[in-house]
Amino acid sequence: MHPFRSAHAGAWLSILLAALLALPAAARPQDPEDGLLPVTEAYRLGADAATPGVLKLHWTIAPDYYLYRGRMEFKPGPGVTLGAPSFPDGEKHHDEYLGDVEIYHHGIDASVPYTLAPGTTRLTLGVQFQGCHEVDPKICYPPHTEQLDLPVPAAGAATSAAAPAGGDPLGRALGTLGADKASAGGAALPAEQAFRLEALAQDPHHLLLRWTMPPGYYLYRDQTALRAPDAPGLALRPAWPAGGVPKDDPHFGKVTVYFGQLELPVAVEGDLGGRGRLRVEASFQGCQDGGLCYPLMTRALDVDLGAGAAAGGTPVETAPETRPAGAPAEESGLALALLLALAGGLVLNLMPCVLPVLSLKAVGLLESGENPARLRRHALLYTAGVLASFVALGLAVTGLKAAWGVQLQQPLVVAALALVMLAVGLSMSGVVQFGASLGNAGAALANRAGPAGDFFTGVLAVVVASPCTAPFMGTALAYAFAAPRLHALAVFLALGLGLALPFLAVGFVPALARLLPRPGRWMETLKQVLAFPMYLSAAWLAWVLANQRGADAVGLLLAAAVLLAMxxxxxxRSRGRGAGARALLLPLALLTALPLYWLAGLPRPVAAAAAQSGIVAYSPARLAELRKAGTPVFVDMTADWCVTCKANEHTVLDTAAFRALLARTGTVYMQGDWTDEDPAITAFLQAYRSPGVPLYVVFPAGGGAGRKLPTVLTPALVERALTEAARR
Structure with a gap:
């Protein structure tokens, strides 16, 4: 794509042109001389409503034809309510009109859950789809709709095929219905057969829970809770394996589910008091893929802590009061999390991603001289900007389940931040003055400082700090990621207070303020020197953008930078020249934004085919294979915009000593790149309750739970972890 062409406008014009060209072409499939089939012969649709609550569809696709996944729609008839349809993954295809799409060849099976209103005995709906002929003559059919009118089983009139049943009477009715059906013909199995649960003790403080599910059944991770009802002083801490599958659930949103067999290591924390047996109650919920969802189930297991024999689960009639899924560990209490957050925010001042903004703030403090009122105002406004930004981040984490630094996965945010850094640098270099100029020392200088500058310097400090993870921050952010909203916001406020603390101290402790040098003409030179870290930050962000969207994105960013400078x-130049000269600023600003608009439409570049030497690209399936084979694995979740990740790579992971350690211990180095959005990596981070990257997990050779390492690595720490993993 040409860097000065709108991707969105071009795509819509292409689609419109394709639709116009398809109109005469669509009349030709009836003509046998064209060699094209009628749409109903190119795509033969079959439907089966024998399973209560689920409509199963099958398309038989003729050779040289394909169907678009994203062009399928379902329109319910009277008395029919449809759930979210389920499709298999299609083939990746780049369409010249529609962009990156998924298509199907040969055939496709899909399922659509439904509910019928009382008295409705027929399942009526419209099924719309669209496909193309991919060899000469190449044409795309217009969207085609087939009307279905099907009889349904008597039980189908009162069923809902996909509603989760936790506390829902309709869901409980479905669970009863599934328990009364045989497994033949796709009907749901009884809950005890669909989700077999057993437990054994590896040692008194480590249990292994195993769910065994037939093909097509899955278990929700976040609807699972464990407790020891007879031992309230004990805590059961599950360590969820990384083999979960991300799923966009119509009722729970983005979740992680497990198919087949799930082996869940569980740590028993607390004083066992010499007991030889432990009663464990597990509450969980699962579904039949494309079928019904079972009510919340609770099973009790009597585990022999010494014999290591497996104990089968027995149903419990009433579900116990359970701890909410993902609740933080008791020992990581709010007070400890607040202390760690305060310390982490304080250390964050020393991280390289924050230093450029701190240099800007340092100039502001020096401007104030020894005027106490001036120093306090600088400090309070800067702190207000920091705290407001951290509250916004906290709301995003609790409301959207976002992660620390996740905004830098958005290329438009990276580009905009690079331009902000450039603008600040140009201001410090003297190209432009925002608000008051620095001028000379003295009272006139103090009186001309701008409060908005202090506040938004605090905002900018938080924005550029987000790629960094300082010591102590990891535990505090992990607590906030899983804690109740008010506790999470308190943790983020503590982080902000730690970041702003040095400037608060200077503003309110006169002895510290007197240590600052007196203002003078030398400050103008210092200000210009400190502009260069801003330019370096802009260059770093341009490099991040290149890794996200390629050379075209950097070209657009450079064009925007030139227009911004202009x-x-x-x-x-227009100062004091009247309204006519100032009127030119608006079109120039719009021109600056235009490359960013085009940048937002750039597709992701095609991933490199060859992996970096000695590094295995992360995938849940590959990790499961390595663990099954008994191979120790070091998983590194990183991102190009993560400064802490790059520091760890430079000091530990990209060294000859680390490569020799991998060879000596037989460990596979697996790396996941989270520079751009990746649902599989996001699921892994959530499984280990990590607030973001970096995340390092070591999986031992003999199986068992992965060990999460600190966010800041040292050679000794990594060597100890890999050596222990190879021995287990």
Missing amino acids: TLWWFE
Whole structure:
């Protein structure tokens, strides 16, 4: 794509042109001389409503034809309510009109859950689909709709095929219905057969729970809770394996589910008091893929802590009061999390991603001289900007389940932040003055400082700090990621207070303020020197953008940077020249935003085919294979915008000593790149309750739970972890 062409506008014009061209072409499939089949012969649709609550569809696709996954729609008839349809993954295909799509060849099976209103005995709906002929003559059929009118089983009139049943009377009715049906013909199995649960003790403090499910059944991770009802002083801590599958559930949203067999290591924490047996109650919920969802189930298991024999689960009639899924560990209490957050925010001041903004703030403090009121105002406004930004981040984490630094996965945010850094640098270099100029020392300088500058410097400090993870921050953020909203917001406020603490101290402790040098003409030189870290930050963000969207994105960013420089230059030149000169600023600003608009439509570049030497690209399936084979694995979740990740790579992971350690211990180095959005990596982070990257997990050779390492690595720490993993 040409860097100065709108991707969105071009795509819509292409689609419109394709639709116009398809109109005469669509009339030709009836003509045998064209060699094209009628749409109903190219795509033969069959439907089966024998399973209560689930409509199963099958398309038989003729050779040289394909169907679009994203062009399938379902329109219910009277008395029919449809759930979210389920499709298999299609083939990746780049369409010249529609962009990156998924298509199907040969055939496709899909299922659509439904509910019928009382008295409705027929399942009526419209099924719309669209496909193309991929060899000469190449044409795309217009969207085609077939009307279905099917009889349904008597039980189908009162069923809902996909509603989760936790506390829902309709869901409980479905669970009863599934328990009364045989497994033949796709009907749901009884809950005891669909989800077999057993437990054994590896040692008194380590249990292994095993769910065995037939093909097509899955278990929700976050609807599972464990407790020891007869031992309230004990805590059961599950360590969820990384083999979960991300799923966009119509009722629970984005979740992680497990198919087949799930082996869940569980740590028993607390004083066992010499007991030889332990009663464990497990509450969980699962579904039949494309079928019904079972009510919340609770099973009791009597585990022999010494014999290591497996104990089968027995149903419990009433579900116990359970701890919410993902609740933080008791020992990581709010007070400890707040202390760690305060310390982490304080250390964050020393991280390289924050230093450029701190240099800007340092100039602001020096401007104030020894005027106490001036220093306090600088400190309070800067702190207000920091705290407001951290509250916004906290709301995003609790409301959207976002992660620390996740905003830098968005290329548009990276580009905009690079331009902000450039604008600040140009201001410090003297190209443009925002608000008051630095001028000379003295009272006039103090009186001309701008409060908005202090506040938004605090905002900018938080924005550029997000790629960094300082010591102590990991535990505090992990607590906030799983804690109740008010506790999470308190943790984020503590982080912000730690980040702002040095400037608060200078503003409110006169002895510290007197240590600052007196303002003078030398400050102008210092200000210009400190502009260069801003330029380096902009260059780093451009490098991140190149890894996300390729050379075209960098070209658009450079064009926007030139236009921004022109806009700021004219802003400075137009001072005192009247409204006519100022009127040119608006079109210049719009021109600056235009490359960013085009940048937002750029597709992701095709991933490199060859992996970096000695590194295995992360995938849940590959990790499961290595663990099954008894191979120790070191998993590194990283991102190009993560400064802490890059520091760890430079000091530990990209060294000859680390490569020799891998060879000596037989460990596979597996790396996941989270520079761009990746649902599989996001699921892994959530499984280990990590607030973001970096995340390092070591899986031992003999199986068992992975061990999560600190976010800041040292050679000794990694060597000890890999050596222990190889021995187990």
